[in-house]
Amino acid sequence: MVFVFTLKTKDNYLYISTFHELNDFIPRAKKDTLLAIDTEFIREKSYYPKLCLLQLGTSSEQVVIDPLALEDMSPLIDLFVDQNIVKIFHASTQDLEIIEQEFGIMPSPIFDTQVAAGFLGYPVQMGYQAIVEAFCGITLPKTQSLTDWSKRPLDEQQLSYALDDVKYLPDIYSQMIEALKAKGRLEWVLPKMKDLLDKDHYSHNPHDAFKKVKRISSLNRRQLGIAREIAAWREEESQKRDHPRRWILSDEIVVELAKRAPLNKKELLKIRNTDSLSVQNQAKVLSAIQKGLSLSKEELPQLPRRHKVSKEVESVIDLMNALLKFVADKQEIAPALLASKDDLVNFYFDSQSSPLAIGWRHELVGNKLLELLSGSIGLTVEDSKIEILHK
Numbered sequence: 001m002v003f004v005f006t007l008k009t010k011d012n013y014l015y016i017s018t019f020h021e022l023n024d025f026i027p028r029a030k031k032d033t034l035l036a037i038d039t040e041f042i043r044e045k046s047y048y049p050k051l052c053l054l055q056l057g058t059s060s061e062q063v064v065i066d067p068l069a070l071e072d073m074s075p076l077i078d079l080f081v082d083q084n085i086v087k088i089f090h091a092s093t094q095d096l097e098i099i100e101q102e103f104g105i106m107p108s109p110i111f112d113t114q115v116a117a118g119f120l121g122y123p124v125q126m127g128y129q130a131i132v133e134a135f136c137g138i139t140l141p142k143t144q145s146l147t148d149w150s151k152r153p154l155d156e157q158q159l160s161y162a163l164d165d166v167k168y169l170p171d172i173y174s175q176m177i178e179a180l181k182a183k184g185r186l187e188w189v190l191p192k193m194k195d196l197l198d199k200d201h202y203s204h205n206p207h208d209a210f211k212k213v214k215r216i217s218s219l220n221r222r223q224l225g226i227a228r229e230i231a232a233w234r235e236e237e238s239q240k241r242d243h244p245r246r247w248i249l250s251d252e253i254v255v256e257l258a259k260r261a262p263l264n265k266k267e268l269l270k271i272r273n274t275d276s277l278s279v280q281n282q283a284k285v286l287s288a289i290q291k292g293l294s295l296s297k298e299e300l301p302q303l304p305r306r307h308k309v310s311k312e313v314e315s316v317i318d319l320m321n322a323l324l325k326f327v328a329d330k331q332e333i334a335p336a337l338l339a340s341k342d343d344l345v346n347f348y349f350d351s352q353s354s355p356l357a358i359g360w361r362h363e364l365v366g367n368k369l370l371e372l373l374s375g376s377i378g379l380t381v382e383d384s385k386i387e388i389l390h391k
Contacts, residue, residue: 014061015159017069025056025063026075032058035079036088036169037107039095040149040162047238047245049098052149057166064159068152073102080107088169090114090128097202106197113169115192116176119185121332128165135172140164183332188360206235210301214251219258221300226292227258228301233288237281249277249285261289306342307349320344322379323372326386327365338365348373 016022029035040053054065054073067073080087080103087107089095091114100106113131118124122134129140144161154162180186210216210224210231219227231254238245245251253273262268265282269275277285309317321344328335339347339356347354347369356366368388371377380389 036166038165118334124336206232209235223258225300229288229292
């Protein structure tokens with residue numbers, strides 16, 4: 001039995017559980033130029049995330065849509081792809097993955113307040129509650145953070161908590177746009193938003209699954225080839241059964257299988273936890289190992305090349321990082337948006353091919369790093385603060 005009701009609160013929130021209610025909401029939402037979006041889901045026991053709740057908010061109205069009560073949510077597609085409406089998210093990656101999975105589309109244009117916050121001097125991974133407090137002066141409760149959103153009925157407190165996730169986003173968006181324009185950084189941010197819509201970020205290509213296996217960098221190329229075939233089989237099996245990867249085979253076992261490359265069942269079962277595999281799946285793992293062993297040298301995968309850093313170079317990288325943080329602090333931008341440690345290492349060995357050699361990153365910090373490496377500038381300490389020393 002589906003529990004259906006309209007939630008009435010002092011702010012007239014609407015709980016949408018019928019196709020008629022959904023169709024009534026769409027025209028109202030399309031009159032606005034902003035649409036805040038958030039999702040509640042579970043995936044602890046599945047490969048694919050299970051959408052349990054969809055929260056939407058315009059400048060004047062917030063609604064909770066119940067996917068477990070609605071058999072057809074297709075009217076939302078037209079709303080999500082309307083180019084006249086900016087879709088606002090906070091930490092959008094998982095929300096976009098679920099929307100692509102459920103609707104087969106990517107909402108656009110989008111604006112991610114977590115990404116934008118970094119360009120305004122806030123931490124890159126700044127949480128939603130911290131954003132709301134910083135921009136709206138409101139402290140949100142954390143009482144429902146462990147709610148099982150698949151259980152029905154949901155009470156008014158749970159739904160009000162869920163709606164808070166979209167209630168403040170339109171106002172935060174407007175404040176951020178003004179702040180970014182004032183700093184001349186809006187053009188820096190917008191390409192980042194477009195990058196989030198690249199479907200490759202959310203693809204589940206079995207042959208690429210090995211890249212996300214923990215400790216995969218400890219393997220040589222032949223072992224990588226074996227790991228790729230095992231991880232691809234695991235990915236396909238997880239998708240087919242809609243089970244988490246770890247329920248099929250843990251990353252630790254994938255790496256161990258790649259290193260030891262057992263050729264028969266007796267050798268396979270010497271590796272811990274492989275006895276939990278069915279006889280059929282044991283055969284499939286052995287087949288994957290054999291396939292990896294038979295790959296030609298040209299067919300073997302290769303991880304992105306990492307430079308070997310000596311102790312001397314490591315000290316130079318530390319100095320580059322200190323300059324990076326100095327610039328980030330002066331410019332009020334999150335250091336991680338300028339460069340990672342790997343970016344600094346790559347810049348040291350090949351500055352011309354680095355993202356730090358072009359665009360706004362070069363303007364802010366790339367040119368200063370070149371001056372540091374050439375000895376034109378240095379770093380000094382004045383009044384307990386790092387300052388640039390011009391030579």
